[in-house]
Amino acid sequence: MPPSAGLAQIAPWAVRSDQSRGRLHPEAADLSRSPYARDRDRIIHSTAFRRLQYKTQVFIYHEGDAFRTRLTHSLEVAQIARAIARRLRLDEDLAEGLALAHDLGHPPFGHAGEEALNGAMKPFGGFDHNAQSLKAVTHLESRYGAFQGLNLTWETLEGLAKHNGPLRRPSPYIAAYDARHPLDLSSHASAEAQVAAIADDIAYNNHDLDDGLRAGLFSLDEAEQLPLFGEALADARRGQPDMAADRLAPEAIRRVINRMVGDVVDEATRRIAALAPKSVDEIRAAARPVVAFSPAMLALNAPLREFLWNRMYRHWRVNRTSQKSKRVVQILFSLLHGGPQMLPPEWQVRAGEAGSAQCAHAVCDWIAGMTDRFALEENRRLTDPDVPG
Structure with a gap:
């Protein structure tokens, strides 16, 4: 099917691939x-x-x-x-x-890594x-x-x-x-970009709840007190009263995700109908996003976010790991910003003079690209005399 085949099926306010503003470096179409x-x-x-x-x-x-x-x-x-x-x-x-x-x-x-890098980079933006x-x-x-x-x-x-x-x-x-390469930063993004952003919120709230339960940071009984999750859990139990305990949380979380997705679709449909846009540019120029949760869902979602903040992101076990992780990033930045000769050759060229702003940005890019595993190994290589460099 050619790329243009689906254009007749998308809404007038959607981004149209045949009207793209293109790429910074022009390329032949695929x-x-x-x-x-x-x-x-x-x-x-x-x-x-x-x-x-x-x-x-x-x-x-x-x-x-x-x-x-x-x-x-x-x-x-x-x-x-x-x-x-x-x-x-x-x-x-x-x-x-x-x-x-x-x-x-x-x-x-x-x-934790982002907080540490932001602190290290404060003098440089x-x-x-x-x-x-x-x-x-x-x-x-x-x-x-x-x-x-x-x-x-x-x-x-x-x-x-x-x-x-x-x-x-x-x-x-x-x-x-x-x-x-101007990106019209003061306007809203397309509806597609707004969808990606709210999908991020839906995913991390629900899946962090799932991971927190799996890690034993809080119990199912405690999470059941949350209005949104509690309603979904009750619905799962009604549908299958003899369901195994280890399946209850996934069943409830699936229902919460479906409910959130349905709410976003309904609220976006209402906002788009009220705006009556004829193009994506009218979506960008709108006074507010067109893709959003309803006020009712925002009210239900607030206790979930607060619960995760207090019971998961600030749990003492997570705090310990966060502090150790920040320390690793801080040490890496300090050592490499002061000694860019320890970077791989191509990164030494990017870094330039030790302690400079150029060096700080190069070191920041180097660290930001690391995986958890590589950062831990790099920390050992740079701080432990018994570990080969």
């Missing part, structure tokens, strides 16, 4: 794939995407094989995004590609994983002879830059990139 399918495929084949397999969601890789990683999380976000995009008659390839790429800039050790995701696909990936980065379409880059909405005060890298 007659077998739409531009956004091509973007998605480039993301999947990137080095940064493969590394997500050993990057933490909440638990470090060696704490168990059953917990989510950034890779499995991204795949789950992509599934949810594609399902929502299909029901809203949006471009599924664009929504899926953005979902797969949204965490490419995450450093090792999840939010700070660190933000969304900006790092854009940097990964526009600069750090080195796979093509004709250009640096993946040379993704404008629409994919817009969605990555505005993953959290319009940017009034963009980070230094996004601002610098926007200066040479």
Whole structure:
């Protein structure tokens, strides 16, 4: 089926692949794939995407094989995004590609690693994983002879830059990139990008709850007190009263995800009907996002987020791991910023003079690209005299 075959089926306000604003470096069209399918495929084949397999969601890789990683999380976000995009008659390839790429800039050790890098980079503009995701696909990936980065379409880059909405005060890298390839940072992103962003929220809330139960950070009885999860759990029990205990949580979480997806579709349908947009540009110019939870769902979701914050992300076991992880990142940055001669040769060239801003950004990029496993090994190589360098 040619790439244009599905255009008649998408909504007028969806992004149209035949009207893409193109790529920074022009390329011949691929007659077998739409531009956004091509973007998605480039993301999947990137080095940064493969590394997500050993990057933490909440638990470090060696704490168990059953917990989510950034890779499995991204795949789950992509599934949810594609399902929502299909029901809203949006471009599924664009929504899926953005979902797969949204965490490419995450450093090792999840939010603990990000906090540590942001602290180390404070004198040099700070660190933000969304900006790092854009940097990964526009600069750090080195796979093509004709250009640096993946040379993704404008629409994919817009969605990555505005993953959290319009940017009034963009980070230094996004601002610098926007200066040479404007991404209309002050407007909303496309509906497809908004779908990828809310699919991220749906996935991490539900799957972190699943991982927290699996890790024993809290009990099923405690989670049952949450309105949204408790209702889903009761529904699962009504449907099959003799269900095995270990299947109750997955059944409940599946119901919560379905309910959230249905709520987003219904609320987006209401907002789009009220706006009556005739093009994606009217979606971008709207006063508020068109893809969102309803007020009722936001109220139900708030206790879940608070519960996860207090009982999981700030659990004493997670706190211990977070502090150790931050320390690893801090040590790596300090040693390499002060001694870039310890970097691989090609990174020494990027770093330049020890202690400089150029060196800080190179070291930051080097660390941000590490997996949990590589960061731990690198820390041992640099600090343990008995470990070969």
